[in-house]
Amino acid sequence: MLRAKITGTGMCVPDRIVTNHDLTQWMDTSDEWIRQRTGITERRWVSEGELPVDLAEKASREALLQAGLEADDIDCIVVATLSSQAVFPGTSFFLQERLGLSDTPCFDVGAQCSGFLYALQVTNSLIRAGTYRRVLLVGCEVHSTGLDLTTRGRGVSVLFGDGAGAVVLERSEDNDRHASGILEVRLHAEGRHARRLWTEAPGSGTTPVRLIHAMLDDGRIYPYMEGRFVFKHAVTRMPQVLLEALHAASLKLDDVNLFLFHQANLRINEHVAQEMKIPAHRCLNNIERYGNCSAASIPMLLAEADRSGLIAPGQIVSMTAFGSGFSWGSAVLRR
Secondary structure, three states, X not given: OOEEEEEEEEEEOOOOEEXXXXXXXXXXXXXXXXXXXXXXXXXXXXXXXXXXHHHHHHHHHHHHHHHOOOHHHOOEEEEEXXXXXXXXXXXXXXXXXXXXXXXXXXXXXXXXXXXXXXXXXXXXXXXXXXXXXXXXXXXXXXXXXXXXXOHHHHHHHOOEOOEEEEEEEEEXXXXXXXXXXXXXXXXXXXXXXXXXXXXXXXXXXOOOOOOOHHHHHOOOOOOEXXXXXXXXXXXXXXHHHHXXXXXXXXXXXXXXXXXXXXXXXXXXXXXXXXXXXXXXXHEEOOHHHHOEOHHHHXXXXXXXXXXXXXXXXXXXXXXXXXXXXXXXXXXXXXX
């Protein structure tokens, strides 16, 4: 039986650090207000001229290096993002060019904060079907250029950071039940709540044109979130899908060595961990340093866990996310 295994991880964040104190220049907020509600102390934002592909390339090359591969060893590139570098084509095409590849297939997956897990399911299926042997999967976000940096937008804008995380997935034919690989992925969505967390414009659903000045004035070009509603659903759906994925993999909570939750809000992750009685030392968070990097959050966590030696070969890792759409999912892998 073919399976997909992660052989390399990488991450990249911009050099520019934006603290909670820095945000007080633009909006009525405070370090205490932000930390109390989100757990965030600082985030990384791109500097002028820095592009999503710059972050994606650095994360990708780090993952390729760990995997012992060159870019032209890759059969396909998949990028998960909600902040594409251009309206079209997707960021994956700019990454393909930056990696010096000529006709390697590439495409983007747009499933917001659950994007990495959705893309992981696609990638896992492509490898298990025998379509590709090696796939580069990247989560990449640049939020900072699309935020409302006024008091009107502070409930959302203080959350977001920029960053990229990458993994190399390769085909494995090791049939040992303890072999490394993606064990299970479970995904869900509930589109009736799409307008509870979204950015309305510019989009082809706004007529007669996608962008008018009124959309700038009334803030429809910026992210909108009903925070309490999102929190309530996140802390309900994440435990459900986490247990679903573990059950499908014939595993229990105690079998998991490390839990990686999407970094949307530290209070959500603390609530989920407390409800499920997961010890703090088995949950890795970096939101206090990077903010919410959406589709990049989980691969960034995975890369940091690798670099810090928190994951040993053969150990079990659980990855769970909830985001706009609504969308949510969970994956289980053995390193």
